[in-house]
Structure formats: structure tokens, C-alpha cells
Amino acid sequence: MLKTTALKTARRALLCLLPLPLALPLHAEQVGEVGVDWVGxxxxxxxxxxxxxxxxxCHIAYFERGxxxxxxxGNWFEDPSNASIACRQTGPITIGDIDRDEDxxxxxxxxxSIILKSLxxxxxxxxxxxxxxxxxHAAELADGSAKLAVSTVPLYGTEVTWKD
Structure with a gap:
């Protein structure tokens, strides 16, 4: 029983590690910071x-513990999963090679967090x-997370250029 539980845990950890090299290292520019309480x-x-x-x-807002x-x-190495997002057209839209699948x-x-939790x-x-x-949305090792936010950018009536 213990061996089976350890094997399931190891398998789950390995599956969570697989997408990490695929995560895009995009630069996010901090544009604001609001202090919410006296503890930082x-x-x-x-x-x-x-x-x-x-x-x-897209503008993303998230909580950062002081x-x-x-x-x-305690729990030194983890911030909450909560996040908010708003995406808008900020210039002429040119769409490159995007994935058009449902996922x-x-x-x-x-x-x-220090271990396998990402926004x-x-x-x-x-x-x-x-x-x-x-x-x-948050991606977490154990049980995932139901905390999510959604934003849309309508293209209808907008002049959109598609790159070939």
C-alpha cells in the first residue's frame, strides 16, 4: 500500500514536471503595486x-505575501493562487501562428512557489x-486549483492581419 502511494505521488510529480520546459519565459513588466495591509x-x-x-x-494582478x-x-515559499486578468486591444492586431485547438x-x-506551483x-x-x-489559472502539484479568471478580446469589427 505504501509503495503504491509513493509510486502514484512520484508519477504525479513527474507529470507536473513535463510541461515546465514548454512554459514560455515571457517578460512581464510590473506596472503597479498596491500595499494592502501593515504586514507588507x-x-x-x-x-x-x-x-x-x-x-x-494582458494585465495580471496577483497577491504577493510580505x-x-x-x-x-510559515509556508515561506508559496504565494496564493488568486489572480485577476484583463486583456485588451492596445494597437493594430496581427495574429501569428497561434494554436487553434480547443485547449x-x-x-x-x-x-x-518554490515547488511546482505556477500562475x-x-x-x-x-x-x-x-x-x-x-x-x-494556477497549476498546482496536488489537486490543481479552481481559482481562475477569464478575459476576452473580441475581433469582430476589428481589422485583423494574419501572418502566414
Whole structure:
């Protein structure tokens, strides 16, 4: 029984490691930081440009724990999974070689803990409604996370250029 549980845990850890080399090392530019309490916890706001869709920028807001909070509550190496996202057209839209499958593709990923927890942004193209969907979600080793946020960029009525 113990051997089976250890094997399942090892297999789960290995499966979580597989996508790591595929995560895109995109640069997010911090554009804001709001202090929320006296123990140094902050809300950080970053701007991320979609690398395959010129003219679209996503703003991601997430909670970052301060030193006092880490000292008082333990769990030194992990930040909460909560995140908010808003994506908008910020210039002429030129769409490159994007994945048009239903499961979309990762646009951005950043670590939220020292071990296997990340905040990811995935783009999904809704061809029928001519809309780009951006989903922010946490990827965690154990049980995943139900904390997510979604934003859309409608393409209808917008002059869109497709790269060949």
C-alpha cells in the first residue's frame, strides 16, 4: 500500500514536471503595486504582451505575501493562487501562428512557489465568435486549483492581419 502511494505521488510529480520546459519565459513588466495591509502584503500588477498576437496586452494582478506574513504564518515559499486578468486591444492586431485547438496554448507562466506551483495564462481562439479568450489559472502539484479568471478580446469589427 505504501509503495503504491509513493509510486502514484512520484508519477504525479513527474507529470507536473513535463510541461515546465514548454512554459514560455515571457517578460512581464510590473506596472503597479498596491500595499494592502501593515504586514507588507501587496497586490502586484504586471503587463504581458501576447507574443503571437501583436496589439493585445494582458494585465495580471496577483497577491504577493510580505516578509512579516511569511514569518508569522510559515509556508515561506508559496504565494496564493488568486489572480485577476484583463486583456485588451492596445494597437493594430496581427495574429501569428497561434494554436487553434480547443485547449489553446500557454502565453505566460510564472512560479508561485518554490515547488511546482505556477500562475499561467492560456490563450484560446473562439473562431465561431471571432474572439480571443485569455484564461489565468494556477497549476498546482496536488489537486490543481479552481481559482481562475477569464478575459476576452473580441475581433469582430476589428481589422485583423494574419501572418502566414
Amino acid at each position: 502584503n501587496d497586490i502586484v500588477i504586471e503587463a504581458v504582451a501576447d507574443p503571437e498576437v501583436e496589439g493585445v496586452t 516578509l512579516i506574513d511569511r514569518l508569522s504564518k 489553446g496554448e500557454d502565453v505566460f507562466s510564472t512560479s508561485r 499561467r495564462v492560456k490563450r484560446i481562439y473562439d473562431e465561431g465568435n471571432q474572439t480571443l479568450i485569455y484564461l489565468a
